[in-house]
Amino acid sequence: MVERQAVPVRKSRFAHVPDDGAKLKMLHFMKLVREIEDRIERKLYRQGRIVGGVYVGRGQEAISVGTAIHMEKDDVVAPSHRDMGVFLMRGITPRRIIAQYMGRRAGLTRGRDGNMHMGDMDYNVIAFVSHLGDNVPVAAGAALAFTQRGEKRVALCYNGEGATSRGDWHEGLNLASVHKLPVVYFINNNAYAYSTPMELQMAIPDVAIRASSYGIPGEIVDGNDIVAVYDAAKRAIDRARSGLGPSLVEFKTFRMTGHSAHDDAGYVPPALFEEWQRKDPILRFEKALVDEGVLTPARIEEMQKECAAMIDDAVDWAEQQPFPAPEEVTRDVYYEGK
C-alpha cells in the first residue's frame, strides 16, 4: 500500500564547490544574462526594435549558468525559453542573439523565427520548441544515440514545472529511465506556468516527487543559490555520464516578470515579487563573493560595465545587419545541407 510514503528527494550535500575561477565565470555570465535580457525586454522591445514577443528568465539566471558550466564540448543541450545563460555559456555571441531578436539575417534562425526560438547545432544547442515538454523526448533521443554509439556524452534538458503535466514530458522521462540514458532533466520551478500557479498545476508540493514514478533520483535545489545549483548539476551530470541513467533536478525559483513582456502578471500577488526580490541570485552571489574576499564591490562595478559594453556592441552591430531578402523566403524550409 502506498500513500505519500518516502520519496527519494534529498537536499544538496555541497559535494562540488566551484573554485574562484568558476565563481567569477558564473558571476560574469549571470550578469551578462541579466544585462542582455534587461536590454531586450526593458529597452529594445519598448522602443519597437524587437520583432515579436520577449520572454526572459529574470531571477532564474543561476539555473542556466550553474548547470551549463559543467557541459563538455560535445554535450548536447535542449534549453527552454528562460535559459539564456545556456546560449551564452555555449559560446553563442550576444551579437547573434540580438540579431535574432531583431529578425536579422545574422540571427540564429537567419531572421526566420523570433526570440528564444533558436538553436545552433554547431554549438550542440537544440532549438527551443514553444510547446514546453516537447524537448524531453528529443533530449532522450539524443542521449539514446550517444549510448548506441558508445559515446561519453550527455544531454541536458530544461523545462518549467507546468511542462511536467504534459504527456511528452512523461513519455520522454519514461523512455529515458527504462533505457538508463545519459540525460539530465532540469526543472525551473518558477511557481507559475503563464498564469497557472503550482497548486492548480499538480497535486504535489514538489516536482521532484515525480522522479519516483520513473525509478530515478529526484532532488530539490534552491535555484537562486548558484553554488547549490552548481553542485547538484555536477552530481546529476556525472551520474549520467558514468552510465547510471537520468536524474530529475528541481530548482525552486521564481519568475520575476510576467510570462512575457506583454504580460503584466497582475495575477501574481505583489508580496511574492517582494519576497523573491530579496532572494535575487545575482545580488546574493555578489554578496557572498565579497564576503569571501574573492571580489571587491569596485570590481563588481567593473564587471557590470564590461557586460553593458558587450551588449552595447551587440545592439549596434545587430542593427547594422540586413533583414533577410524576400527572395530567400523559401530557403531553410527543408534541410539543404550545411
Add this chain to the structure above:
Amino acid sequence: MSEYTVSAPASLTLDRTGYLELYYFMVLNRKLEERLGILYRQNKVVGGLYSSLGQEACSVGSAYALERGDFLAPMIRNLGAMLVRGVKPVDVMAQYCARAIGPTGGKDLNLHFGWIDRGIISPISMLAALVPVMAGIALEMKMKGKQNMAITYVGDGATSTTDFHEGMNFAAVQKVPLVVVVENNLWAYSTHVSRQANVVDLVVRAEGYGCYGEIVDGNNVLAVLDATRRARARCVAGGGPVMIEAKTFRRKGHAEHDDAGYVPQEQRAEWEKKDPIDAYRRLLLARGLVTGEPEITEIDAKITAILEDAANVALAAPFPDPSTLMENVYG
C-alpha cells in the same frame, strides 16, 4: 510450492448471494470467451478476439463494487466488467459476429461498444485514452454533487502514455471521484513490463500525481472487490482519484491471432497455478458457501446453456442491411 489460495480481506462485507454472483460472473466471463474462441475458429467472428483468460477477477471484482449512477469505461479485456453491469452474452456474441442485433448494429467489432444508459462508456483502442474521458465524467459528478464515481482500466503499458499522465494529473489536481485500475498483466502486447517502466510497482506513479494508490492481488476477486469499494468510498468522499494496481497475468496472446511465443513457458505455467476461478471455487467449497461440487457443476451447466442459446440467437440474426450503412455515423 504450496497451492495458491484466495481469501476475503478483513474489511470485506459480502453475503452468500454476493459470493455466488462473483463466481457466476467470472465463469460467465471465461466460458463466453471460450465460446467466442470456437466461433472465431469457425470463422463466425468478424475481426479480432481479445481474451481476458486469467484476469477475470480484475474485471468482475472491480465492477461489482459499482453503485447505481457510477460510470465504467472498460478496455478490451474487461468483458467481465461489462457483464456485471448488465451486458448480455447474446449482445456480445452478436457484436463479435457483426450482426444487426448487436449493440453497434454490426458497425463495430469486439468490445467496442458502450451503453450510456447503463453507465458504460465504449472502450477506445488506444489504451489510456479513456483516463481523461473518465476524469471529465468524474468532474461532472463532482460539480453536480453526485455521490458517484467513474472507473476505468488500463494495462501496464498504458501507464507510459501521454493520456494516462495528463488524465491522472488533471484528476488529482481537481480531486475528482475517479478510480483507475491498472491491470498489470506483465505484457503490453509483446513488451515485458521491465522494458516498459523503470519501476517494480506501477502504483508508485500514484505518488507522482499526489493521489492514493494501492496494490492488490488481481487474481483474488475478493481483494479486488474490497479495494475498489474502499477506493470508491474514498473518492466519492472527496479524497481525490485512486490508482489500484492489480497484479495479474495475461494467459493468452495479445489477441487470438498472437501465439505469444515471446512469453516464457515457465511464466505461463506459474500463473496457470494461480487461476482466479479455480482458487475461488476452492474457497467457496472450503468455506461451505456452496453445498458441494454438484452445486458448482449446476451453476457451470446453467452458464453453458445460456451461452448455447445466446450463440444460436446471435448466429440466426442477419448482418446489417446495406441500406443502414449511413446510419449512426453521427450522433
